[in-house]
Amino acid sequence: MACGSCSTGKDGQPKGCQSNGTCGTDSCNKLTVFDWLGNMTLPNGTEPFKWVEVRFKNGRKHYYKNTENLTLSIGDIVATQAEYGHDIGMATLTGELVRVQMKRKKVSQDDPETLKIYRKASQKDIDIWSDARDLEEPMKVKARQFAIDLKLHMKISDIEYQGDGSKATFYYTAEERVDFRELIKLFAKEFKTRIEMKQVGFRQEASRLGGIGSCGRELCCSTWLTDFRSVSTSAARYQQLSLNPLKLAGQCGKLKCCLNYELDTYLDAIKDFPKTEVKLYTEKGSAVCQKTDIFKGHMWYAYEGEWMNWHLITKDQAKEIIELNKQKKKPASLEEFAVELVKDTKSSYENVVGQDSLTRFDSPKQNKKRKSNKAKGNRPTNKAQADSKDGNAPSRNKVTTNRPKPRNKPNPRKESENKDANTTSNKISADKPNKPNPRRRKPQSKKNDSDDAK
Numbered sequence: 001m002a003c004g005s006c007s008t009g010k011d012g013q014p015k016g017c018q019s020n021g022t023c024g025t026d027s028c029n030k031l032t033v034f035d036w037l038g039n040m041t042l043p044n045g046t047e048p049f050k051w052v053e054v055r056f057k058n059g060r061k062h063y064y065k066n067t068e069n070l071t072l073s074i075g076d077i078v079a080t081q082a083e084y085g086h087d088i089g090m091a092t093l094t095g096e097l098v099r100v101q102m103k104r105k106k107v108s109q110d111d112p113e114t115l116k117i118y119r120k121a122s123q124k125d126i127d128i129w130s131d132a133r134d135l136e137e138p139m140k141v142k143a144r145q146f147a148i149d150l151k152l153h154m155k156i157s158d159i160e161y162q163g164d165g166s167k168a169t170f171y172y173t174a175e176e177r178v179d180f181r182e183l184i185k186l187f188a189k190e191f192k193t194r195i196e197m198k199q200v201g202f203r204q205e206a207s208r209l210g211g212i213g214s215c216g217r218e219l220c221c222s223t224w225l226t227d228f229r230s231v232s233t234s235a236a237r238y239q240q241l242s243l244n245p246l247k248l249a250g251q252c253g254k255l256k257c258c259l260n261y262e263l264d265t266y267l268d269a270i271k272d273f274p275k276t277e278v279k280l281y282t283e284k285g286s287a288v289c290q291k292t293d294i295f296k297g298h299m300w301y302a303y304e305g306e307w308m309n310w311h312l313i314t315k316d317q318a319k320e321i322i323e324l325n326k327q328k329k330k331p332a333s334l335e336e337f338a339v340e341l342v343k344d345t346k347s348s349y350e351n352v353v354g355q356d357s358l359t360r361f362d363s364p365k366q367n368k369k370r371k372s373n374k375a376k377g378n379r380p381t382n383k384a385q386a387d388s389k390d391g392n393a394p395s396r397n398k399v400t401t402n403r404p405k406p407r408n409k410p411n412p413r414k415e416s417e418n419k420d421a422n423t424t425s426n427k428i429s430a431d432k433p434n435k436p437n438p439r440r441r442k443p444q445s446k447k448n449d450s451d452d453a454k
Contacts (some may be wrong), residue, residue, distance in 0.1 A: 129163045143159065207219070240291075311334040
């Protein structure tokens, strides 16, 4: 899907041809067709096919007759016939492969209204075409504002100018029929050109706008998908998917196109399964199918009235019970055929640091030991005993003997600070005497003794 100039470089960075939407060699576009007959010469006596495939903006392709016998190759800019005036496009396919494409798309060669190619585009034609393309984006902003002012339930997704600038086609999406006659009058008055309104589907709009899907990749419709097939909710049912519209719908609001990718594989696998509507009759009661695992070949059944108890059996066992029921026989119960699932309890990944999943800090056995020590009240006296209980050897540098703690020696600095604090508290109590407390005895201070002696 990429040419040599757009492919990824050695350092992993994309090169990019910077051709604004289409590659210089025209091999990055999803609508590009590889001409595998281009280097082959025609047999003697056969004339070259005179039809050419031309591509325009928004993935629009048409087939034109080369009546002037111009020597055209892939990538040439040509001026083609239009309903009014002429249009400018790019030749994407020539030769015998165009015949195959026209047959595949059911385009008739004998149509009297077939259009033709006038000439190769001149520089003047290309300048007019590029100037008209530059007007499309600001025109789209104004057109959306006009539709909002008229309160029309429609969305203008894109605008395409004709090559000569004589006509502008407005592509829009709407859920219901819209009366836009007044809107066309406003467009013609504002833009002063011929106006054409064209409704497109929501899938076509998403393919033109592009985006990122829920899978993390670009949308299939904007990268490689060209034909849109109808997708129904039965595709999700066959694949055992939950019918949640938020998960099944894409950015276009419709069901995802990728639901059809694996549908054929599921349909082939389901052929070997018995129908889920068929009940299994046993002496214990009738059982109804609740769930199927297509690729493992398992089926879950539950008795009527016991919907919470599911019994797992294989598809072959279900077929065997159905055959017994056809012979008007009933097995004793589903428990005879039930299969016990063996779940893999092994951890799927290791610690991201590279260590074991369980360390000595969170192992359940050591936690039990610690809880038992706390309950008994037997705490370790020193670190060496704690390490021995935990299974760790004591370090060599540290002394492991139990020595008595030394008594605290008197500190003269602390005693002086305490004396100063006591004198300051006595002064404060003398200035502001406290209220007498009958429950407390009054301490006799030295000052009071000296006053009594006087």
